[in-house]
Amino acid sequence: MKSNYKRLGDYIQLVDKRNTDLKVNRLLGINITKNFMPSVANVSETDLSRYKVIEKGQFAYSAMQVGRDETVRVVLFTDDEPAIISPAYLVFEVVDTKEVYPEFLMMWFHRPESDRYGWFISDSTVRASLEWERFCEIKLPLPDDINEQKYFVDMYQGLLNNQKTYQKSLDDLQIITNSFLDNLKNQKVKTSLGKLIELVDIRNSNNEVKKLLGINVKKEFMPSKANVANTDLGKYKIINKDQFAYSAMQVGRDETVRVVLYEKNKAAIISPAYNVFRVRDVKVVLPEFLMIWFHRPEFNRYGWFISDSSVRASLEWERFIEIKIPVPDIEIQESIVTIFHTLQTRKKINEQLKNMIQPLCPILMKGVMDKVNATVTV
DSSP states (O other): OOOOEEEGGGTEEEEOOBOTTOOOOOEEEEOTTSOEEEOOSOOTTOOGGGSEEEOTTOEEEEOTTHHHHTSOEEEEOOOSSOEEEOTTSEEEEESOTTTOOHHHHHHHHTSHHHHHHHHHHSOSSTTOOOOHHHHTTOEEEOOSSHHHHHHHHHHHHHHHHHHHHHHHHHHHHHHHHHHHHHHHHTOSOOEEGGGTEEEEOOBOTTOOOOOEEEEOTTSOEEEOOSOOTTOOGGGSEEEOTTEEEEEOTTHHHHTSOEEEEOOOSSOEEEOTTSEEEEESOTTTOOHHHHHHHHTSHHHHHHHHHHSOSSTTOOOOHHHHTTOEEOOOOHHHHHHHHHHHHHHHHHHHHHHHHHHHHTTHHHHHHHHHHHHHHHTOOO
16 A cells, blocks of 8 residues: 655755854754744853754754653744754754645644654653654655645644734734833832822631632732631631732742732632732722732832842832832823733733644644545555
């Protein structure tokens, strides 16, 4: 029986171009999500002339730790300007793009099944490597007609391009939001938090509220992981809509000020170790505006800077309320809040788009396999 599954090694070849003239200085790594990323390696005293140059249409491949990572780390480079990667990686390219589209090949490696198969055939060493020779033995369905490959590539790329265009609009909106806030921080007149907010201490004394929440370093509420089976929840603090939860502990360790605005209509309870506070007058400052300000990385850095020198590097309430922030007119606050809410909504939509596109790749490749199998002749 004739098979239209082709040996990968017959269609690709290694490339070993070194950065001998040191013209390329952008150093990239590859991660387990099959993306390039700026390298985190310290190369201040490293001879970059030994590093490999990768160009548009070529692939970077790491044969190591396939078993540990449960993925085959192979990435298609699509930038116009070349980059350099570690000499430990392999660079390869398609021999003839009239026979195989590089993008089609990358679609195949985006399948979870490809990762599982690569793991299955990797060696039995500690790192569970998938060496080049074995990698080349992988077989994949290749339609003889290059236009069929192009059809599936164009379909997938069209979806990706739409998502990237949407991402670009998000980036523009983020710039607008940042510009708004950066202009505000230059205001000469600032107000201490202590004049804008006040503590609230309502306990769950009748045990009516059962929803127990914690707060994480991303400034989000989350279901508490604490085992409270034998705990008196009557001592826990109630938090209501438009109130804030604040943790003074471990600001230095977490490099963040854990403060979160509660936006649900139904009350919840939080640990008595947390503070609950609210805005004194919503005609002066909006809770949402305050939360936007708390989200700024600069706010986290400043909170860390002024935290105490204890092991936990706490930012106690008395010091927290001394922080001064700009308070613009309420109309300006409303504008910033509107833009921020739009940005947050679009971010959620963008994540949904990405989550929808990701599983489409194996679905499209299933269509390829069905088509190839249907054309097999005896």
